[in-house]
Amino acid sequence: MTTVEDHFDATIGGNRRIEPRDWMPDGYRATVIRQIAQHAHSEIIGMQPEGNWITRAPSLRRKAILLAKVQDEAGHGLYLYSAAETLGADRADLTEMLISGRQKYSSIFNYPTLSYADVGVIGWLVDGAAICNQVPLCRSSYGPYARAMIRICKEESFHQRQGYELLLTMMRGSDAQRQMVQDATNRFWWPSLMMFGPPDDASPNTARSMAWGVKRHTNDELRQRFVDMTVPQAAKLGVTLPDPELKWNAGRGHYDFGSIDWEEFAAVVAGNGPCNAQRVAVRRRAHAEGAWVREAASAYAARQAQRKRAA
Amino acid sequence: MERGWPLWEVFLRSKRGLNHVHVGSLHAADAQMALRHARDLYTRRNEGVSIWVVRSADITASSPDEKDPFFAPSGDKVYRHPTFYPIPDDVPHM
């Protein structure tokens, strides 16, 4: 007699997908909800650093592109909240967890965007790192998450390319513009490497998440892949990555790179990054200021439904 | 705490000649709003020429387990498949 647990194990073992109403261990459900929720929150908060520049875009073309990109990030957040809800999470609860600071989002969005070059560097490095992280998640064992990731990855490619193209354009400009690109690269390089999370020996849940197929590569593997992909892109662009220890290691077939400041990472995750308080406050205010719209729409819908019944 | 808008499932026909396919869900106060949100959320790049929305609460689903006895009646009827019938190789067009 096979139990529901055998069936779950066989599905995971056979590299097939778990679907919403399947039986699953409580730990799997909790882990996947937390993973999807944090990812959704990151997309939503991730609108802010770039949204900051929409009204000051240097041309109508750049404004239209940036607006489309930020709208995509909103969309990504909504695809993911929708996936989390298939596991029984409630949308209003998830929003509450974010604005009360009980659930986290990616540490990268706690850094400020100081110039328009930051928009380009975020597209190139931050969306680039996100793509590295997300492509393997298109094979997540949880079906709705994997399907959301496929949709998201298709859209991310535009994000990275528009960023890189923006930077190529600035690098063909004045010395001051080239300096802006270098400065933005200097500020975002290390935080981008931190996006992959703590090193493997400090990531205790990795083994279980990999066994469950909700994580496909370790943090360090993905970080190395990102460095290897990015070094030639930086050379082509003509910027210097701010790491004197960065060099090709023929023996490993990878680039070696310097050590990451994990104390800074821990501080930002703990809430002490440059913009943590501001990011959450903006989201909280938007939610509070939208309350009357949500209530009015609900009241209108209830009234219409009542009229229909009466007719 | 405030009660949110209900959940709707979204189905898209990506082009004429194809079925509507489930793509995800969203929250909306009523059906018209659900359609508009579905357009904004799921068709930003011409992914659809037609959208259906249906209240998630109105969907009745079978048990998720494919081993469920619900599907057993079709499991032992191999004679419903063309490969059940041996036909000599030299019979044309069959």
Ligand SMILES: [Fe+2]
């Ligand atoms: Fe995104």
Ligand SMILES: [Fe+2]
């Ligand atoms: Fe993106």
